[in-house]
Amino acid sequence: MVAPRRNSHHKGLRQGDPLAPFLSNIVAEALNGLVREAVKRNLYRGFSVGSNRVEVSILQYANDTIFFGKASQGNVRAIKAILWIFELASSLKINFAKSGFGAFGMTERWKSDAASWLNCSLLSFPFVYLGIPIGANPRRVQMWDPIIKKIPKKVEDKLVSLQRKFLWGGVSQQQNQTIQQLGDFKDNEWEWNLSWRRPLFDNEITMASNFLRDIERNTIQRNIRDEWEWKADQSGQYTVQSAYKLMTREAIEGERDPGFEELWNLTVPIKVAVFALRLLGDKLPTKVNLYKRQVEVADRRCPFCGNMEEEAGHLFFTTTKSFPIWWESLSWLNISAALPIDPRQHFLHHGSILAGGTRTNRWKC
Known part of the structure; x- marks a missing residue:
């Protein structure tokens, strides 16, 4: 072996x-x-x-x-x-x-x-x-910056999509339903039957109670057809034109303001008039406006003085760079006045302090 x-x-x-x-x-x-x-x-x-x-x-x-x-x-x-x-x-x-x-x-x-x-x-x-x-500290935004920057674009888009569905989805399971689908008549009285996709949080219970109180004030008619109605148009049907008029109604009313009509009559380039219109409506991307629109701004202070926040009224009328220009302009017009800080009031104030004649023509360029 x-x-x-x-x-x-x-x-x-x-x-x-x-x-x-x-x-x-x-x-x-x-x-x-x-x-x-x-x-x-x-x-x-x-x-x-x-x-x-x-x-x-x-x-x-x-x-x-x-x-x-x-x-x-x-x-x-x-x-x-x-x-x-x-x-x-x-x-x-x-x-x-x-x-x-x-x-x-x-x-x-x-x-x-x-x-x-x-x-x-x-x-x-x-x-x-x-x-x-x-x-x-996990509550600080700066902690998550290095992690977020490494997320691939496709993964980021997917997370944003899930977030939107969660935020805008609401807690109701009966979205886009008509009133007829939200309850039923019992003993000739309407009874609501609402369902939620999850138990309500403490802060949502009060909102839900107020909502039920509001809808119970309305009387549900048995003999009236249950359908969606677009109140912005006389026909009750949705149209793009009626939606556009509804969204721009306030803007149209603002354009009819005598002060804005005066702006368009000035002999200035169209881009200057458009810029002035944005200034009067506080639509310029100042640091304060960017912060209001959820844009991250590290420092909202004015770059000229470093004390006040950078908003339109301060930036164009009271900084050490712009304030002397206005005093020179008033001196050229041979007038003295206390000018408002609000851009719109500041613009309209010129029409009230100028009686007419040469000074008005100078101001109107």
Whole structure:
């Protein structure tokens, strides 16, 4: 009988071998087992999280390992011993130069001594792990900026779409339904039957009660046809023209203002008149207006004085750059007056202080 020859292996797995991840998991599980045994023997104390007080002592992701535990000298020594045993058992070396140590609620001296004991660097909070700032305030917008900038465009569009559906979807399950579908007559009296897609929040209960109180004031007629009616048109049917007139009604009424009619009669280039119209209507993109439109503005102060907010009245009439121009203009017209700060009132004020003649012609260019 001949004993079979034993094969001896002299090389490990090649880079990119499909078995490499499994080997990495086997080795990492050994470190996880050492931590569990240390916790079991009360040599290492983890960190309890959640209402159920689940103890977390170690987290492993890919080739990264994070130890969690109580900030104590005993835990620091336990981590040192666990890593030393892991090196002996696996023949691997821990790269302490790329490792870091941090703690909350401890003095800088204690954290520095602990980092020196572990032969690693001292972490400064917040630090970035997997692209997420750790230790930062999650309520601050600046914390999420680096994460949002890395989101692909398609993913961003999908998130925006889901957000819009959630925000504009409302809590009602009966949107775009007629009154006939929202209730029924019982004993010759109308009874509403409203349904919500989820339980109402505390702040929504009051709104829902007020809504029910408002609709109960209306009498539902059994013999009248239930249909949608567009009140902006006499026919009751929706038309683009009626919607346009409804949306621009206030603007049309504003254009009939004598002051605005005077603006269009001035002999100035059309782009100047349009700019003046936007100024009188407070439609210019000043910092204050941009902030009102939910545009992020770092500093709303005026770039000239640095004290007041940059709004149209201040920017064009009271800054150190614009105020002398108005005084020179009034001197040229040979008048004196206290000019309003509001752009529209400022414009109309010129028509009231000028009686006519040469001064009026000068003002009208």
